[in-house]
Amino acid sequence: MSNKVISTTEELLQPILKEKDLELVDVEYVKEGKDWFLRVYIDKEGGVDITECGEVSEQLSEQLDKEDPINEAYFLEVSSPGVERPLKSREDFEKNINSNIYVKLYEPIDGEKEYQGILTDFSDGKATIEYKVKTRKKLVEVPYEKVAKARLAVTL
Structure with a gap:
């Protein structure tokens, strides 16, 4: 289930990030307590700012509403990976x-x-x-x- 959510989210993100010249660092879909979180980490040379995170969040939210790959209620978070960025590849x-x-x-x-x-x-x-x-x-x-x-x- 969570792998499908992650792969669908990654697919939906690609055109959004490409247009803005941003890089996808990671996508997590995790349950914490009773709440589900879809976390997207983006970056670029020199770092991303809150405006870029907000724009990606808005566009991704629209795409997720259209595709509707997630059955339960969840919180969408788009942010920078921070200084302790994961090395995924x-x-x-x-x-x-x-x-x-x-x-x-x-x-x-x-x-x-x-x-x-x-x-x-x-x-x-x-x-x-x-x-x-x-x-x-x-x-x-x-x-x-x-x-x-x-x-x-x-x-x-």
């Missing part, structure tokens, strides 16, 4: 070389299931992350298939 990894990232893995590598550090390379389907253990810098190669979740990470 190989292209996201390639675009974020030299960025600080956080990855959570399906299975451990070198005894660890989570890494945070600088993405120094992404090639041959592997992300190379430079991370610190106390004062020493180390490298880990993470096959893309082992990544359960990844996002940009804010450093203070």
